[in-house]
Amino acid sequence: xxxxxxxxxxxxxxxxxxxxxxxxxxxxxxxxxxxxxxxxxxxxxxxxxxxxxxxxxxxxxxxxxxxxxxxxxxxxxxxxxxxxxxxxxxxxxxxxxxxxxxxxxxxxxxxxxxxxxxxxxxxxxxxxxxxxxxxxxxxxxxxxxxxxxxxxxxxxxxxxxxxxxxxxxxxxxxxxxxxxxxxxxxxxxxxxxxxxxxxxxxxxxxxxxxxxxxxxxxxxxxxxxxxxxxxxxxxxxxxxxxxxxxxxxxxxxxxxxxxxxxxxxxxxxxxxxxxxxxxxxxxxxxxxxxxxxxxxxxxxxxxxxxxxxx
Amino acid sequence: xxxxxxxxxxxxxxxxxxxxxxxxxxxxxxxxxxxxxxxxxxxxxxxxxxxxxxxxxxxxxxxxxxxxxxxxxxxxxxxxxxxxxxxxxxxxxxxxxxxxxxxxxxxxxxxxxxxxxxxxxxxxxxxxxxxxxxxxxxxxxxxxxxxxxxxxxxxxxxxxxxxxxxxxxxxxxxxxxxxxxxxxxxxxxxxxxxxxxxxxxxxxxxxxxxxxxxxxxxxxxxxxxxxxxxxxxxxxxxxxxxxxxxxxxxxxxxxxxxxxxxxxxxxxxxxxxxxxxxxxxxxxxxxxxxxxxxxxxxxxxxxxxxxxxx
Numbered sequence: 001x002x003x004x005x006x007x008x009x010x011x012x013x014x015x016x017x018x019x020x021x022x023x024x025x026x027x028x029x030x031x032x033x034x035x036x037x038x039x040x041x042x043x044x045x046x047x048x049x050x051x052x053x054x055x056x057x058x059x060x061x062x063x064x065x066x067x068x069x070x071x072x073x074x075x076x077x078x079x080x081x082x083x084x085x086x087x088x089x090x091x092x093x094x095x096x097x098x099x100x101x102x103x104x105x106x107x108x109x110x111x112x113x114x115x116x117x118x119x120x121x122x123x124x125x126x127x128x129x130x131x132x133x134x135x136x137x138x139x140x141x142x143x144x145x146x147x148x149x150x151x152x153x154x155x156x157x158x159x160x161x162x163x164x165x166x167x168x169x170x171x172x173x174x175x176x177x178x179x180x181x182x183x184x185x186x187x188x189x190x191x192x193x194x195x196x197x198x199x200x201x202x203x204x205x206x207x208x209x210x211x212x213x214x215x216x217x218x219x220x221x222x223x224x225x226x227x228x229x230x231x232x233x234x235x236x237x238x239x240x241x242x243x244x245x246x247x248x249x250x251x252x253x254x255x256x257x258x259x260x261x262x263x264x265x266x267x268x269x270x271x272x273x274x275x276x277x278x279x280x281x282x283x284x285x286x287x288x289x290x291x292x293x294x295x296x297x298x299x300x301x302x303x304x305x306x307x308x309x310x
Numbered sequence: 311x312x313x314x315x316x317x318x319x320x321x322x323x324x325x326x327x328x329x330x331x332x333x334x335x336x337x338x339x340x341x342x343x344x345x346x347x348x349x350x351x352x353x354x355x356x357x358x359x360x361x362x363x364x365x366x367x368x369x370x371x372x373x374x375x376x377x378x379x380x381x382x383x384x385x386x387x388x389x390x391x392x393x394x395x396x397x398x399x400x401x402x403x404x405x406x407x408x409x410x411x412x413x414x415x416x417x418x419x420x421x422x423x424x425x426x427x428x429x430x431x432x433x434x435x436x437x438x439x440x441x442x443x444x445x446x447x448x449x450x451x452x453x454x455x456x457x458x459x460x461x462x463x464x465x466x467x468x469x470x471x472x473x474x475x476x477x478x479x480x481x482x483x484x485x486x487x488x489x490x491x492x493x494x495x496x497x498x499x500x501x502x503x504x505x506x507x508x509x510x511x512x513x514x515x516x517x518x519x520x521x522x523x524x525x526x527x528x529x530x531x532x533x534x535x536x537x538x539x540x541x542x543x544x545x546x547x548x549x550x551x552x553x554x555x556x557x558x559x560x561x562x563x564x565x566x567x568x569x570x571x572x573x574x575x576x577x578x579x580x581x582x583x584x585x586x587x588x589x590x591x592x593x594x595x596x597x598x599x600x601x602x603x604x605x606x607x608x609x610x611x612x613x614x615x616x617x618x619x620x
Contacts, residue, residue, distance in 0.1 A: 042582045043582055047582065228620070261620055264618070264620065265618045265620075268584055268618040269584075269615075269618055272352045272353055272357065272583060272584040272585075272614040273582060273583070273584065274578055274579075274582040274583065274584060275582075304582040305579075308574070308575045308578040308579055309619050310538070310571055310574065310575075
């Protein structure tokens with residue numbers, strides 16, 4: 001995946017996505033002793049960057065009959081939205097035990113939720129069977145060049161927005177789950193601003209990407225990690241993202257759950273933005289590893305889908 | 311209070327306040343069947359519009375030795391911030407039983423909190439005594455023309471921002487507590503866009519302003535109303551704001567606590583903005599009285615100081 005595919009993806013998705021703002025907060029800068037640029041993907045369509053990748057893929061398909069995804073999270077919302085843009089059906093394969101809140105959110109976007117008899121173990125099989133039965137296109141959440149290119153468009157925008165303000169981000173911090181987002185962002189950054197560091201951020205209990213980069217092979221977690229950051233509970237990074245990461249990502253930082261909670265609190269109370277735990281990982285890395293990080297940092301606030309509690 | 315005093319206030323405070331954005335949300339517009347312009351005072355310095363009024367007053371004083379306020383809420387933060395801008399001390403008179411969270415927030419802004427032996431009943435006396443003892447200037451939260459003019463600057467900005475986009479707000483919806491904010495906003499609106507309606511919003515249990523306007527005299531509540539909207543728990547509107555309101559406010563809508571909670575939820579989940587209950591009153595009015603309201607509405611999101619719950 002090269003820069004040209006990111007521009008192509010941006011061309012496809014731009015009419016249906018927001019060019020999300022690059023937020024700044026003097027208060028937060030003072031507290032952290034850094035200059036922070038917050039790429040506000042929590043304000044993206046569907047509430048996360050996942051709309052970019054899903055649309056990038058869906059709009060490149062030739063007359064798909066429908067879209068299919070294995071997800072109850074932000075990727076599901078992205079695929080449901082992409083299907084609406086295309087005017088086709090979306091089928092989401094979701095374990096029966098997934099939260100009713102998430103199923104309802106997917107249905108609210110017009111998708112059909114398939115959960116009867118679905119478990120975390122058999123859901124890939126169920127999806128394959130459904131794919132053959134319906135002829136719908138299966139959209140992988142990260143292990144797909146067109147999806148990665150779509151996620152990377154957030155990086156293109158970020159660099160353009162920083163450049164327009166005359167600010168040079170010395171490092172970009174990105175949450176890592178399956179690796180699709182950071183692979184896309186790193187492709188944009190290393191092509192357009194090669195001296196900018198690209199750093200992944202993971203919860204300490206789920207630092208498979210960090211270990212994978214260190215060991216030079218994909219390290220797979222034994223079981224789903226316990227972390228507030230539900231967007232990065234994947235067991236391993238994808239093969240295609242990993243190839244890109246090895247070449248273009250400078251490192252991965254692991255953060256504690258305490259730092260993550262404090263980062264969420266700071267974003268909530270200081271910037272008045274609703275960011276989900278996964279989206280607060282980059283700020284948690286600034287809290288926990290600030291002294292090892294440069295001064296001007298771009299943080300990818302990846303999503304804002306969290307429950308409201310009165 | 312006339313338009314000229316609002317411009318004068320804006321001239322004083324502009325270097326120290328944000329020209330907060332006028333947010334829009336296509337999703338929210340679709341849900342409500344309206345065109346909504348959200349004046350984002352939750353993104354104001356100190357997290358609410360109160361910084362405007364406090365600064366407007368403080369910057370008009372001649373060499374004050376210090377500032378004094380009777381408040382543990384957003385007005386306290388505004389006064390603490392104004393004192394910091396002036397480089398003088400702030401004393402806040404707060405009942406002992408006020409929430410430690412609010413006291414801590416005021417202290418974080420550099421103010422000194424006076425709470426020993428202070429009750430809801432004697433706090434005005436305590437403040438008067440402190441004023442004589444210290445010579446500090448007492449800043450009233452609403453019953454003061456310079457404070458009202460400061461709050462009104464949010465209205466000047468709102469109209470300019472809407473005008474720049476070529477959008478004409480048919481009505482402006484504003485939370486009403488002591489009446490300082492709506493008096494200021496109404497002064498701006500009736501001078502610059504006289505056919506735009508100015509409507510107050512109160513919780514049903516605290517509709518003293520609505521009744522005051524209907525009866526033509528200030529109606530005082532017997533006891534502090536129970537409502538989620540802690541910013542409008544005042545027992546009565548102020549005399550000076552009431553005079554302005556009688557002339558320039560077109561009506562006051564009362565909303566249920568259920569509508570208020572739903573409005574908070576919508577702002578949180580759909581716009582990803584952290585707005586405190588009081589700031590959600592205008593959207594609650596759209597939920598509950600939408601069919602009686604025109605299509606293009608400006609909503610004053612008055613503040614965003616709410617607790618974070620993980």
